[in-house]
Amino acid sequence: MNTGLVAATAVLGAGTFAFRLAGPALRSRTTLSARVEQLMSTAVVVLLAALVATSALTEGHGFSGVARTAGVAVGGLFAWRRAPFVVVVLAAAVTAAALRLLGTD
Incomplete structure (x- = not known):
């Protein structure tokens, strides 16, 4: 198995999770x-x-x-x-x- 592909998938998964977590976490700090x-x-x-x-x-x-x-x-x-x-x-x-x-x- 290609380790680069596994690493890219893991990084994209972590980034996606971070973006999804950032919304509720930053909502109370930011007012629009x-x-x-x-x-x-x-x-x-x-x-x-x-x-x-x-x-x-x-x-x-x-x-x-x-x-x-x-x-x-x-x-x-x-x-x-x-x-x-x-x-x-x-x-x-x-x-x-x-x-x-x-x-x-």
Whole structure:
């Protein structure tokens, strides 16, 4: 086994643990203004939306197709209407599957 790979894995694991521990440990020492907290909340939503859009619209270096995009859109609509998570996932899957069955890619 490659010792460099084991060492790199151990260092990355320790770094990840340190970052996760630093949040709660430093939270009491640092105060953020209400504006910064609002911006951070907005940033989380924007980053999550960008991740969903990227996953829904692309596959590799091209367009993922209509079926996946429509499935994600239907799932997003159901989530926005506050449907239970199982219903959201099933609606998205059924939409994508039906469109693929009809021959859309």
